[in-house]
Amino acid sequence: MARARSYKSLEKEIMSNKKYMLLNQESHHGLTRLEHSLRVSRNVYKVSKKLGLDYVSATRAALLHDFFFNEEFESNRGLIQGVVHPDIALANASGAFKLNDIEKNAIVSHMFPLSMELPKYKESWVLTIVDKLVAIYEYGLYKFNPVNLKGYLKYLGYSVCFLFILAINFITYGEK
Numbered sequence: 001m002a003r004a005r006s007y008k009s010l011e012k013e014i015m016s017n018k019k020y021m022l023l024n025q026e027s028h029h030g031l032t033r034l035e036h037s038l039r040v041s042r043n044v045y046k047v048s049k050k051l052g053l054d055y056v057s058a059t060r061a062a063l064l065h066d067f068f069f070n071e072e073f074e075s076n077r078g079l080i081q082g083v084v085h086p087d088i089a090l091a092n093a094s095g096a097f098k099l100n101d102i103e104k105n106a107i108v109s110h111m112f113p114l115s116m117e118l119p120k121y122k123e124s125w126v127l128t129i130v131d132k133l134v135a136i137y138e139y140g141l142y143k144f145n146p147v148n149l150k151g152y153l154k155y156l157g158y159s160v161c162f163l164f165i166l167a168i169n170f171i172t173y174g175e176k
C-alpha cells in the first residue's frame with residue numbers, strides 16, 4: 001500500500017518548481033491562479049481521501065490543472081481559452097513533473113463538458129466538479145459586480161454558444 005501523504009507535503013513538492021510559482025502573478029477569478037489552484041487542491045485532497053480514492057494523484061492533478069499563463073493566449077481569450085487551456089496545462093505540467101495516467105486525464109478533462117475530453121477516472125470527476133464549485137465560489141466572492149452587466153452578457157453569450165455546440169454534438173452523435 002502506498003505511503004500516506006499529507007496535503008502540505010504534496011503542495012510543497014509542486015511549489016518547489018520555479019515556473020509553477022509564477023502562477024502567483026497570473027490573475028484568475030479576481031485573485032491569482034496560484035491561490036485558485038491551492039483552494040481547488042485542498043478541497044480535492046479532502047474529498048478524494050474521504051472517498052477512498054487515489055488522493056495523491058487527484059491532489060497533484062488539482063495543483064497542476066491550471067498550470068498555464070495568460071501570455072500563452074495572445075489572441076485566444078474567452079471561450080477558446082476555456083477549451084484549450086487544459087492541454088497547455090498538461091504540457092507545462094508534464095514538462096515539470098513525471099505524471100501518471102490518472103493525473104494526465106484529470107488535468108486534460110477538468111473543463112468537461114466544455115473541452116469534450118471525458119474524465120476517465122473517479123479522481124478526474126472529483127477534480128472537474130470541485131473546480132467548478134470553487135470557480136463559482138471565487139467568482140461570487142471576488143469578481144461579482146452587479147454594475148458589470150456588459151460582462152455578464154458576454155458570459156451569457158458564451159453559455160448560449162456552449163449549449164449550441166453541445167446540442168449539435170448530441171444531435172450528430174453516431175453519425176458518420
Ligand SMILES: [Fe+2]
Nearest residue numbers: 065066085110
Ligand atoms: Fe481550468
Ligand SMILES: [Fe+2]
Nearest residue numbers: 040065066131
Ligand atoms: Fe481551475
